[in-house]
Amino acid sequence: MQALTNRVQAVNRKPMTFLERLYLINIIKGMLITFSHMFKKQPTIRYPEEKREFSPVFRGLHVLNRDEEGRERCTACGLCAVACPAEAITMEAAERVEGEENLYREEKYAAKYEINMLRCIFCGLCEDACPKDAIYLSETFAPANYTRKGFVYAKSDLLIPNPKTEANAYAEAKGVQA
Ligand code: SF4
Numbered sequence: 070m071q072a073l074t075n076r077v078q079a080v081n082r083k084p085m086t087f088l089e090r091l092y093l094i095n096i097i098k099g100m101l102i103t104f105s106h107m108f109k110k111q112p113t114i115r116y117p118e119e120k121r122e123f124s125p126v127f128r129g130l131h132v133l134n135r136d137e138e139g140r141e142r143c144t145a146c147g148l149c150a151v152a153c154p155a156e157a158i159t160m161e162a163a164e165r166v167e168g169e170e171n172l173y174r175e176e177k178y179a180a181k182y183e184i185n186m187l188r189c190i191f192c193g194l195c196e197d198a199c200p201k202d203a204i205y206l207s208e209t210f211a212p213a214n215y216t217r218k219g220f221v222y223a224k225s226d227l228l229i230p231n232p233k234t235e236a237n238a239y240a241e242a243k244g245v246q247a
């Protein structure tokens with residue numbers, strides 16, 4: 070058969086020597102590589118006692134934000150849900166009534182707000198879409214759970230502590246010292 074190029078090489082089919090058939094040299098080579106790793110810096114750490122620093126662009130568990138007066142920022146506009154490519158966010162809006170001005174910043178608020186973490190791909194588009202700075206992705210993992218239901222985070226799981234009444238918990242959630 071005529072070759073298309075001149076790069077064709079015949080396969081070397083010469084029989085293995087006695088030493089090659091023992092595989093000893095290759096086994097020793099492999100063991101030396103393994104042994105040399107004992108003196109290298111270990112890439113693993115003893116989690117959870119030791120923790121790595123997150124990358125500045127790490128995107129973890131969502132937090133529903135409050136303003137400096139402790140009022141919920143979310144106005145249930147639904148833009149985050151529309152932007153979400155995984156359709157992980159659902160919410161129900163409610164009207165703020167008189168006397169609730171200290172609870173909700175806008176006239177409309179999210180009576181129910183849920184994120185299904187099994188669907189979420191932590192892309193951060195919900196954060197980008199929000200016009201009220203009401204949702205952001207923190208530096209916390211979504212903890213493991215035994216049931217699927219446990220991965221559906223309700224508003225009570227996502228809402229940041231109130232900076233007025235729970236200053237320490239708020240600072241901790243924000244990742245800053247109180
Ligand atoms: S991070 Fe992305 S996938 Fe997760 S809820 Fe937000 S928009 Fe949806």
Ligand code: SF4
Nearest residue numbers: 143144146147149199
């Ligand atoms: S989190 Fe932001 S984008 Fe989503 S409903 Fe609330 S205000 Fe709108």
